[in-house]
Amino acid sequence: MPRKDIYHDSFKNALIKDGWTILADPYTVEYEDDNLYADLLAEKSLLPEQQKRIIVVEIKSFINPSPMNDFQNALGQYLLYRDFLEFSHKDYELYLAVRSAVFNSFFQRKSIQPVIKRHQLHLIVFNDKKEEIVSWIKS
Numbered sequence: 001m002p003r004k005d006i007y008h009d010s011f012k013n014a015l016i017k018d019g020w021t022i023l024a025d026p027y028t029v030e031y032e033d034d035n036l037y038a039d040l041l042a043e044k045s046l047l048p049e050q051q052k053r054i055i056v057v058e059i060k061s062f063i064n065p066s067p068m069n070d071f072q073n074a075l076g077q078y079l080l081y082r083d084f085l086e087f088s089h090k091d092y093e094l095y096l097a098v099r100s101a102v103f104n105s106f107f108q109r110k111s112i113q114p115v116i117k118r119h120q121l122h123l124i125v126f127n128d129k130k131e132e133i134v135s136w137i138k139s
Contacts, residue, residue, distance in 0.1 A: 005061050008039060013131040018133045024040065027041035029081055030084075031084040031087050039097075054092050055095055056094050057094075062106060082094050096122065097123070097126060107123070121139050122136075122139070123139075
């Protein structure tokens with residue numbers, strides 16, 4: 001099982017503050033003869049009469065010297081998790097969680113924006129110091 005990202009607890013606290021219930025930490029994404037390990041599985045009811053919304057979240061720190069290398073790894077994980085979830089849990093939404101500092105710099109690059117749109121990445125931007133969700137983005 002992979003080790004937790006350094007911002008794991010900060011993001012988890014932000015999600016809980018936003019009204020989410022953590023169901024699994026980590027969450028095993030199972031399909032056929034393979035298992036992948038996403039960081040969190042969480043649920044939230046938006047309105048009393050609605051079904052619960054369930055999300056799977058992969059948290060990425062982007063602290064290595066090459067943010068492009070971090071992005072390549074994160075994108076690969078995201079796409080594989082999305083495929084496995086599509087095959088096994090169609091009602092689960094997948095999100096990539098990144099700190100606001102990373103989103104406001106690297107994720108705003110002209111070369112990165114079209115990649116995010118092309119692959120329809122769903123992002124949760126969070127403030128690691130305040131442990132708060134800044135925004136939810138569906139591309």
